[in-house]
Amino acid sequence: MLDNSLIRLKRFGKSLHLRRVTLQHGFRAALKGKPLPPGRLHILSSTALANQFLLLEESRRLGPIFKVWWGGKFTTCIVGHEIGRKFLTENEGKTKAATTDLSDLFPFGFLRALEGETHRKYRRIFIDVFKGLDLADHDAFLRRVVRKVLVQLAQMEGPLSAATITRAFKKATTEMQLRLILGVKRDDPLYEPLAKAYDDYAPNGIFLVAKDKHRAAYRRLRALVGQVIEKGATPDSLLGVALSKGDPDETVLGNLIQMTEASRYDLHGLWFWIMNMLSRDPSILARVRAAAPGPERRAFARSVAQESLRMEQSEFIHRATTRDIVFDGFFLPRDTRVRICVWEGHRDPIKFAAPSTFDPERFLGEKHSMDTYAPFGMDKHRCLGGDWTIETSAVFIEELASTLEWDVVSDGPPARGVFHFEPSSAFSARLKLLQDA
């Protein structure tokens, strides 16, 4: 009874807030003499939110720029990579990245959230550090990690659930990123304490607001990384490269710690999408198997990874306006959210024929400009791990092809997760080791 009254009260509070925001921004737009973007601000039902095509349908109805009430915020959506990139370029200095603020964990916080000279300084440092690590040197290691996990999965009894599969993939991406970023190998005594500290820091992907428990887990991670440095970090890791260039400051170390978490999470999510999408068309893995091992197979596996990212996982770029903006004739008020709709841009039939068809051929020998394909961002915050994502995922795809076959036992429509759409949690499959694996 009390619970129901509380829910009703909360709902009332939310709709009052929404009404106040609508009036306030409408009034300011009138003063500016420019209209707000089209679209109705209202609390979206759970049915509407479960529709992956919602914003694409809104853009067809309202045009490429429109507003929605999204995550409790006035949000201007921009659909189309060209216009999205135009917005970001024209309004640099009037927007900031809308992402978790980690500045009370380490100075300035995550690169993704930095702006101006501070961002330029640390981005330069990281571009240099990434250049010092050649992933090709780690190919055999990556293969071993992926294969080990796939074999373990295939040896398990009965159909495997989405939760079992994703847990195993996360084990693999954790081993990979701890080795490649922090230089800690599986048999290092610091490995388990680090993996445990990461699971306490962010058990289900990065948190939206840093709380005391995150600060405590971060301090543990930082102390463990201190021990890695004392022992002498493996030179062929990002931490090793950073140390070889001088004395990395707390911002560099904090970013390496954070990057390990963010990337192990993103990669394992992408791999589950890859497995899910490959399940629908077995001819694709058959083609990976049939390609000559070496450059030919790798080129096709890369194109499968690229097509996977066009179809899923990479959904948006978020910015918060720090000043009033007039863009394409519309008024975008200060302190509101802008969403560059990347997923929707990748479904443009003019850019990609039959956009809902999974077709890796689109990327074979084809380079797409950022106005067409941009799963890793489109401005100064572009992902530093883009090539890394494609290369490690290509290894994953090659190993999937040479190790496993599977039958899907159950599946369902994609479902909205905490950060973006994920394959259905009803997905389950019976895995079998290939005879010559």
Ligand code: HEM
């Ligand atoms: C599924 C895999 C991944 C996807 C879809 C992805 C996507 C993105 C996107 C869209 C951005 C730009 C965000 C913005 O403009 O606000 C970004 C930034 C970034 N990504 Fe990734 N990423 C992935 C994996 C990785 C990996 C493996 C690493 C590192 C090893 C990495 C490191 C970074 C860093 C450091 C930034 C911030 C760059 C800056 O602000 O200057 N990412 N990523």
